[in-house]
Amino acid sequence: MTEFKVIEIVDVDVIRLSPDWTVVANGVEISGQTIKILDYTASTKEEFEAEYTMEKLTILLLNKKVVLKNPVLMPDDENTQAKISCKVLLNDVNIANYFPEYRPKSLYLIS
Incomplete structure (x- = not known):
């Protein structure tokens, strides 16, 4: 399993890695x-939300080793620096788990 070092938090949902990934x-x-x-899906509508997310990502990921899972090619029309989207695991935990407020809401209630 290849590990990548997070060298920059680019945006609320984009990170820069070393070494380069290849798919x-x-x-x-x-x-x-x-x-x-x-x-x-992190929100950038409110400045405080973007700052909160960037600070949390910096604390969690900057200069840490991560593993990438399930890469998906980004559409050419997507306005992002990234060419792929994938799960990012830190110590075998999906980073998205640290942001429950940004996870998709379930359509069904389980009783």
Whole structure:
């Protein structure tokens, strides 16, 4: 399992890694440093929310080793620096679990 060091928190859901990641999609090898974190959608509407998320990501991830799972190619029309989106695991825990307020809400209540 390849580990990557988080070298920069780029945005509320985008991080820069070292070394470069590489995936093969449709027979074409794609590589890069930035990825979009999968499984949560952080809001940037309010400045305090963006600051909160950036601070939390910095504390959790900056200069830490992470593992990437389930890479998905980003659509070309997506406005992001990242080419892929994937789950980011820190000590085998999905980073999205640290942001329950940004996780998709269930459509069904379990009683």
